Amino acid sequence: MGTTVSTTSKEKLWEGGNKPLNASYGKMMMWFFIVSDALTFSGFIVSYGFARFKYANSWPIADEVFTHVPFIHGKELPMIYVAFMTFVLIMSSVTMVLAVDAGHKMKKSKVTFYMFLTIIGGIIFVGSQAWEWATFIKGDYGAVKTKGGNILQFLDSETSKRISVDDFAFSFASTRDKHDKFNGIWYRDEGTLPIYSVEEVIAGMESSPNIVIRTQALDEKGHKTILSREKSLEVLKTTGVSVVNGANLIENEYGAPLFANFFFFITGFHGFHVFSGIVLNIIIFFNVIIGTYEKRKSYEMVEKVGLYWHFVDLVWVFVFTFFYLV
Amino acid sequence: MAEHAHKLEIFRGLIKFKSNTQKIIGVLLLLSIVTLVEVVLGIYKPEVFNQYFLNLKLLNWIFIILTIVKAYYITWDFMHMRDETSILRRVVVWTAVFLILYLTFILIQEGGYIFDEFYDDSNFIKTDF
Numbered sequence: 001m002g003t004t005v006s007t008t009s010k011e012k013l014w015e016g017g018n019k020p021l022n023a024s025y026g027k028m029m030m031w032f033f034i035v036s037d038a039l040t041f042s043g044f045i046v047s048y049g050f051a052r053f054k055y056a057n058s059w060p061i062a063d064e065v066f067t068h069v070p071f072i073h074g075k076e077l078p079m080i081y082v083a084f085m086t087f088v089l090i091m092s093s094v095t096m097v098l099a100v101d102a103g104h105k106m107k108k109s110k111v112t113f114y115m116f117l118t119i120i121g122g123i124i125f126v127g128s129q130a131w132e133w134a135t136f137i138k139g140d141y142g143a144v145k146t147k148g149g150n151i152l153q154f155l156d157s158e159t160s161k162r163i164s165v166d167d168f169a170f171s172f173a174s175t176r177d178k179h180d181k182f183n184g185i186w187y188r189d190e191g192t193l194p195i196y197s198v199e200e201v202i203a204g205m206e207s208s209p210n211i212v213i214r215t216q217a218l219d220e221k222g223h224k225t226i227l228s229r230e231k232s233l234e235v236l237k238t239t240g241v242s243v244v245n246g247a248n249l250i251e252n253e254y255g256a257p258l259f260a261n262f263f264f265f266i267t268g269f270h271g272f273h274v275f276s277g278i279v280l281n282i283i284i285f286f287n288v289i290i291g292t293y294e295k296r297k298s299y300e301m302v303e304k305v306g307l308y309w310h311f312v313d314l315v316w317v318f319v320f321t322f323f324y325l326v
Numbered sequence: 327m328a329e330h331a332h333k334l335e336i337f338r339g340l341i342k343f344k345s346n347t348q349k350i351i352g353v354l355l356l357l358s359i360v361t362l363v364e365v366v367l368g369i370y371k372p373e374v375f376n377q378y379f380l381n382l383k384l385l386n387w388i389f390i391i392l393t394i395v396k397a398y399y400i401t402w403d404f405m406h407m408r409d410e411t412s413i414l415r416r417v418v419v420w421t422a423v424f425l426i427l428y429l430t431f432i433l434i435q436e437g438g439y440i441f442d443e444f445y446d447d448s449n450f451i452k453t454d455f
Contacts, residue, residue: 021414031414035422042426046433053437057445063368083365087358094354097404101346148453221376239455303406310404314397321393325368326386 024300030307037273041315044269045322048262058150058216060255061224062324068135082324085128086316089274092121093313096281100306103299108288111302115285118309122278129271136263139246141165143253144201146239150216151255154205155226157212165243168211169196169204194243201243202236216255263323270319273312280305333408336399353403360392381438 021028052059063078070081099114142165144152154163176197177183179190205211213232217225227235244253252260284305293299334349335342336356343349367375367385375385402408407415 021417022411023414028414031418035418038422039425039429042422042429046426046430049430050433050437053434054440054444056438056441079365079368083361086361090354090357090361093400093404094350097350098347100406101350146454148455150453307405310400313404314400317393317396317400321364321389325364325389 026300026304027307030304034307034311037311038315041266041269041318044262044266045318048266048322051256051258051262055256055258057218058256059218060216060259061222065136065254065259066132066324068132068140070131079324081128081132082320085125085132086320088121088125088128089313089316092118092125093310095121096306096309100299100303103293103302106294106297106299108291108294111288111293111299112285115281115288115302119278119281119285122274122281122309126271126274126278129267129274133264133267136260137246137248139244139253141253142196142243142245144198144236144240145242145244145251146235147241148239149251149257150239151244151253152236152240153214153224153253155212155214157210157229160226163211165196165201165204165245168208169201169243170207171196172200172203194245196243198236198240198242201240202233205233205236266319266323270312270315273315277305277309277312280308332406336403349403353399356399357396360396364389364392 019025023031066082067076067078068081069075069077095114095117099111099118102110102114141153141162143154144165146152154165154168155161156163176193178193179185179188181187181189209229211232212229213227213235215225215227215235219225244251246253247260247263249257249261249264251257254260284301287293287301288299293301332346332349334344334346336349336352341352343352367388371385375383375388377384379387401419407418
């Protein structure tokens with residue numbers, strides 16, 4: 001037996017502590033997770049693209065949907081608030097990377113400070129998203145749904161500005177009560193009835209001669225089609241079914257129902273990621289404060305949650321582009 | 327701190343920062359400028375970019391390219407991809423890029439096909455009735 005196995009510390013391949021690709025186990029696993037999560041998100045965004053190409057001639061224009069900014073009423077400011085949200089998330093990414101950097105230099109107080117700012121940024125972002133959801137669900141102008149499931153919106157023919165259904169619809173004495181479990185069939189229920197019925201909208205429109213209808217169909221330039229006054233009345237009378245206010249998973253006043261579904265699903269899934277990121281950040285924040293990583297002599301854990309946090313920012317960059325810009 | 331050495335140049339060495347903190351601020355500025363350009367283009371939508379290139383508006387191509395630029399700097403500088411070994415970089419980036427391109431091609435192609443079938447004048451599917 002002339003051959004012997006030399007067991008220098010270099011060859012203890014199976015005893016742990018190895019760093020393949022120069023990345024520690026935890027970091028490597030975080031990258032695994034990020035790649036698979038990136039594929040999940042790309043699945044969502046690409047299926048949004050699928051729906052959009054499928055309805056290429058009638059998809060809502062995001063600029064006309066997300067026009068609100070908190071505390072500013074009655075002004076249409078497309079993009080401003082989303083741009084603010086994007087900036088908040090990028091800033092909190094920056095404070096995170098500064099925390100990681102301070103961790104490399106073992107400066108505990110700096111890590112604490114930057115982690116704190118990161119958490120605040122995340123909370124502002126999630127809050128903004130909640131506000132955006134609330135505004136989207138509430139809606140602003142209202143619209144009428146047709147038999148075919150299309151949406152008719154109302155415009156002032158002189159200024160080409162949107163007009164709210166509230167502003168012109170008549171209010172007849174209610175023609176029908178809401179069907180509740182206790183006043184109808186006990187196992188059936190229906191959602192809240194719209195404030196106005198189609199008859200009330202028709203009556204209102206006949207008495208105000210300046211109102212025309214805009215359909216969802218896009219012309220070659222990407223603008224929505226505006227019907228003439230006579231055509232508007234005809235379309236409303238022959239095809240109008242119900243009044244739609246705001247958005248839910250079944251119908252929305254902005255156009256294709258899938259638009260709202262994808263909005264809720266994609267920004268919701270992203271918001272959930274931000275939320276779990278905040279929770280992870282808070283855990284790590286307290287670990288930093290009680291000195292766990294000081295004792296461990298390594299702030300690598302901050303780096304790992306940092307990776308996750310940047311990934312959330314990365315996803316938002318894509319959501320921002322495909323939902324609000326393109 | 328040798329093992330935490332950072333590569334400090336961006337733009338293929340055109341700009342070299344003195345410290346990691348400076349690099350972070352530099353990348354932040356770059357990302358902010360790109361976002362600002364996107365927002366301004368998104369609000370004003372200049373007519374010049376309304377022509378089509380490969381079935382997509384020029385404006386949308388600009389948005390997508392700027393997004394990829396942003397994604398590159400977030401991954402490379404914030405997620406420290408620049409400092410990882412090149413094989414880790416390739417494993418992560420090319421796996422994702424290949425699968426995402428494949429998925430995008432298939433679904434977008436299919437969406438366009440369904441659109442053509444739906445709104446062809448000779449078919450029987452109507453959403454207006």
